[in-house]
Amino acid sequence: MKLQAVIFLNNIPSLLTVIIFLFLSFQTSTSFQNFLKRGSYLSVEDSSHVLTSPNKTFTCGFYDLGGDENAYWFSVWFTSSRDRTVVWMANRDRPANGQGSRVSLRRNGAMVLTDVDGTVIWMTNTTSTRADRAELLDSGNLVLKDMEGKILWQSFDFPTDTLLPSQYLTKNTKLISRLRSGNFGSGYYTFYFDNDNVLRLIYDGPDTSSVYWPNPDSDAFGNERTIYNNSRIAVLDDMGNFSSSDIFQFSAIDMGFGIKRRLTMDYDGNLRLYSLNVTGSWMVSWEALREKCNVHGICGRNGICVYTPEPKCSCPPGYAVTEPGNWNKGCKPKFNRTCSNTQKVKFIKLLHVDFYGYDLNYSETTSMDSCMKSCLDDCQCEAFSYRLTGQGVCFTKSVLLNGKRTPNFPGSIYLKFPANFEVSEPARLVGTDLVCPPTVSKIVIGSSSMYETAIKRVRWVYLYGFAIAIGAIEVIFFVSGDGDEEETELKRFVREVETKIQCKEDSWIEDVADPRMNGKFSKNQIATLVRIGISCVEGDRSKRPTMDSVVQALLECEAESEVVRPDKR
Ligand SMILES: *[C@@H]1O[C@H](CO)[C@@H](O)[C@H](O)[C@H]1NC(C)=O
Ligand SMILES: *[C@@H]1O[C@H](CO)[C@@H](O)[C@H](O)[C@H]1NC(C)=O
Ligand SMILES: *[C@@H]1O[C@H](CO)[C@@H](O)[C@H](O)[C@H]1NC(C)=O
Ligand SMILES: *[C@@H]1O[C@H](CO)[C@@H](O)[C@H](O)[C@H]1NC(C)=O
Ligand SMILES: *[C@@H]1O[C@H](CO)[C@@H](O)[C@H](O)[C@H]1NC(C)=O
Ligand SMILES: *[C@@H]1O[C@H](CO)[C@@H](O)[C@H](O)[C@H]1NC(C)=O
Ligand SMILES: *[C@@H]1O[C@H](CO)[C@@H](O)[C@H](O)[C@H]1NC(C)=O
Numbered sequence: 001m002k003l004q005a006v007i008f009l010n011n012i013p014s015l016l017t018v019i020i021f022l023f024l025s026f027q028t029s030t031s032f033q034n035f036l037k038r039g040s041y042l043s044v045e046d047s048s049h050v051l052t053s054p055n056k057t058f059t060c061g062f063y064d065l066g067g068d069e070n071a072y073w074f075s076v077w078f079t080s081s082r083d084r085t086v087v088w089m090a091n092r093d094r095p096a097n098g099q100g101s102r103v104s105l106r107r108n109g110a111m112v113l114t115d116v117d118g119t120v121i122w123m124t125n126t127t128s129t130r131a132d133r134a135e136l137l138d139s140g141n142l143v144l145k146d147m148e149g150k151i152l153w154q155s156f157d158f159p160t161d162t163l164l165p166s167q168y169l170t171k172n173t174k175l176i177s178r179l180r181s182g183n184f185g186s187g188y189y190t191f192y193f194d195n196d197n198v199l200r201l202i203y204d205g206p207d208t209s210s211v212y213w214p215n216p217d218s219d220a221f222g223n224e225r226t227i228y229n230n231s232r233i234a235v236l237d238d239m240g241n242f243s244s245s246d247i248f249q250f251s252a253i254d255m256g257f258g259i260k261r262r263l264t265m266d267y268d269g270n271l272r273l274y275s276l277n278v279t280g281s282w283m284v285s286w287e288a289l290r291e292k293c294n295v296h297g298i299c300g301r302n303g304i305c306v307y308t309p310e311p312k313c314s315c316p317p318g319y320a321v322t323e324p325g326n327w328n329k330g331c332k333p334k335f336n337r338t339c340s341n342t343q344k345v346k347f348i349k350l351l352h353v354d355f356y357g358y359d360l361n362y363s364e365t366t367s368m369d370s371c372m373k374s375c376l377d378d379c380q381c382e383a384f385s386y387r388l389t390g391q392g393v394c395f396t397k398s399v400l401l402n403g404k405r406t407p408n409f410p411g412s413i414y415l416k417f418p419a420n421f422e423v424s425e426p427a428r429l430v431g432t433d434l435v436c437p438p439t440v441s442k443i444v445i446g447s448s449s450m451y452e453t454a455i456k457r458v459r460w461v462y463l464y465g466f467a468i469a470i471g472a473i474e475v476i477f478f479v480s481g482d483g484d485e486e487e488t489e490l491k492r493f494v495r496e497v498e499t500k501i502q503c504k505e506d507s508w509i510e511d512v513a514d515p516r517m518n519g520k521f522s523k524n525q526i527a528t529l530v531r532i533g534i535s536c537v538e539g540d541r542s543k544r545p546t547m548d549s550v551v552q553a554l555l556e557c558e559a560e561s562e563v564v565r566p567d568k569r
Contacts, residue, residue: 036134041104044072044096051136052079057260058087058140064098065182071095073184074103074113074122076142076155078260082280087140087162087262088155090122092184105134111144111153124153140164160184163236163263169193169244171232175265180326188297188328189269193232198225198246201271201288203297205328208401210357212269212296213288220246236263240285242273252285261285269295293404296356300330304353304403316350316403316415318423330401335421339379344419347372347384353413354385356402359395366394375416387411 034051036042042049042061050061056079063075063086074090090103090113100116109131113122124131124144129152131144141164142155156167161177163169174192179185194200194211198220201213210216214223225246234244240252240261252261252273260276273286289295293305299313300322306314315321315331322329360381361374368386371394375381378396385395387410403413417423 034136036103036105038105038109038132039107041102044098044101051134051142053136053138053140055138056080057138058136059084060136060142062096062101062103063089070098072098072101076136076140078140078262078276080280081276081282085262085282086160086184087164088142088158089160089184090155092160092178093186094121095184096121105131105144109144109152126153139166141167161187161265165236165238165240165261167235169199169234175263175271177265177267177269180267187267189265189267189295191265191271193234193246196220196227197230197232198223198227199234199244199248201265201269201295203269203295203402205297207301208297208399210296210402212294212356212402213271214248216356224248236261236273240273240275242286250286254283254285268292269298291406293406296402298327299403300328300401302331302333302400302403303327304350304405306405307407316353317348318415318417318421335418337382338418345376345416346419347375347414347416348423349412349414350405351412352407352409353403353405354409354411355383355397355400355413356404358397358399358401360398361394361396363394365391367392370394371396372414375414381416383413383415385411385413 034054036051042051044062047062050059052059058076059079060076061074062072063077063084064072073086073092073095075086076088077084077086096113097116101114101121103111103113105111108127109129110127111124111131111134112120115121126144129144130146131152132147134142134144136142139156143151144153145151156164157173159167159169159173159175161175163175169175169191171193174190177187177189179187188203188205190202190204192200192202194202198214200211202209202211214225220227225248227246229245229247231245234242234246234248236242238257240255240259241249242251242263243249250273252259252275254275261273262282263271263273265271269289270292271288272284274282275285277283292298292311293307295305298311299305302316302319303313304316305311313327318335319331319333321327322332360378363371366374366386371384371386371392374394375384375396380398381396382400383397385393385397387393389410393411397413400413400415
């Protein structure tokens with residue numbers, strides 16, 4: 001088998017996006033006050049006009065994110081945490097105007113948040129009660145009390161995404177994550193008591209919802225829970241012990257008194273217990289999911305969660321990000337799916353990748369061929385998952401959601417594509433997504449015509465490529481998953497190139513370059529690209545470069561390059 005590199009104009013204008021965060025520091029003078037009398041109000045313009053709990057742990061008032069955004073939330077936050085961490089919000093989905101908004105304890109007993117034009121954004125259910133004052137307690141609970149000190153309303157009954165020590169989670173309450181960093185709106189992840197009395201985490205997205213914790217493949221008993229206690233009550237105590245009526249419990253790693261804690265449903269779908277340290281930063285002292293790619297919905301439809309080792313989202317080959325910066329929207333196919341029996345299709349294998357749920361059919365005793373056939377025969381089938389455990393486990397999938405790649409998953413997903421759709425676009429080096437493409441079991445460096453040939457050689461299936469680009473030049477590495485012959489060939493090629501690189505011989509570059517280049521290329525750049533490509537498929541995963549070092553190498557390479565303009569294809 002002949003190996004070849006193709007180098008051509010890369011028309012992606014820029015590979016890197018630099019994001020600059022602007023940190024604004026906040027200093028507000030605070031006059032301490034822990035209650036608001038009936039008939040008085042807090043106004044948004046006066047940032048010192050806040051309620052503070054007696055020992056100053058918590059502050060309550062109008063909260064904003066700084067910057068130019070004219071959005072204010074009536075909130076309770078930790079006074080001494082570095083980023084004024086919010087623990088409760090009245091109006092998370094409907095921020096108030098920065099002028100004219102106020103929170104009043106009206107004479108009729110209701111606490112009311114009004115916008116600049118007087119519209120009511122939020123109010124308590126205490127109209128026509130004898131509510132006398134609003135008070136912020138040391139627990140972080142904002143309460144309305146009558147003259148006798150009886151509590152008529154409390155923020156603890158209406159949590160947002162955080163549970164504080166001594167605050168009960170009940171059958172009527174749940175924690176809902178925020179949408180994303182910097183957006184307090186209701187997000188897609190919920191911590192709640194399910195109908196069978198078990199505490200769960202659920203992804204509740206715009207189109208779909210699915211439970212992912214505790215392990216959805218086990219029943220309550222298998223997850224060491226009980227369904228028989230219907231009191232549905234859970235609480236974190238002052239020691240850092242959490243206990244629930246479904247017998248689930250855990251302890252903070254720093255268990256003990258005197259530490260400020262919060263249990264938060266984070267927007268990445270993980271439930272975490274945090275402890276505040278002396279420098280005002282939060283440290284994670286427990287989390288529900290150690291394997292973060294087990295969170296459902298995190299990379300959206302068709303998206304795949306990969307460990308880099310940090311969990312990141314990526315799109316399968318042949319798919320593109322639907323809405324850059326918003327992984328909830330997932331990836332969209334670059335081809336048209338038609339449900340016709342005449343459309344010829346092919347499958348592309350992604351090693352160690354699986355999508356959870358949406359099974360059309362399932363069998364534990366299927367050969368690879370009949371598994372593929374059942375997906376071929378059903379035009380609703382978008383992919384099939386096959387693993388060689390037992391007698392061959394086969395799932396056909398109607399929707400690709402909850403995708404993840406885990407090195408210990410003993411199987412692969414086979415994505416269905418129209419046969420004439422060429423899956424040869426570069427893997428996304430842009431963004432924060434992946435180090436190397438999802439499954440690089442070996443590389444074939446080739447031109448697109450080579451790609452066609454190679455597809456035929458590997459039985460029309462299981463083939464895709466990735467590309468590395470510098471400025472105007474791009475090298476495509478085709479990756480295939482099957483066939484020992486190619487494997488040996490590839491190893492020999494890689495070994496040869498490595499030796500030549502070590503010996504600073506560069507005649508091989510001419511050998512691998514596409515003849516259409518007519519010799520118009522920078523040897524240095526190609527050598528670097530090939531070296532990076534080879535390091536990305538290093539058999540020992542721990543020796544593979546990180547995203548950062550790949551980008552660094554590309555930037556250095558680009559900087560040193562003589563500008564070369566290869567012939568356009
Ligand atoms: C207000 O709502 C809470 C929580 O639903 C409830 O416990 C309380 O009784 C209500 N108060 C009034 C005065 O209706
Ligand atoms: C304030 O009170 C809360 C609740 O009683 C307690 O957990 C916390 O340690 C106190 N903080 C200070 C600084 O005394
Ligand atoms: C907290 O939990 C630990 C272990 O689960 C237990 O040994 C300890 O007694 C608990 N402490 C309290 C105060 O409940
Ligand atoms: C149900 O759970 C509650 C709260 O954890 C507990 O107090 C109660 O004893 C439990 N009931 C039974 C029957 O186990
Ligand atoms: C406080 O937490 C931050 C963030 O987790 C950590 O970097 C820092 O070392 C911690 N400081 C102390 C004194 O524990
Ligand atoms: C898919 O179909 C639409 C409308 O029929 C067409 O505009 C579009 O170009 C097609 N896309 C591809 C990738 O074939
Ligand atoms: C599921 O697969 C079995 C054989 O494995 C087949 O008999 C059955 O008809 C299939 N069901 C559907 C709904 O396709």
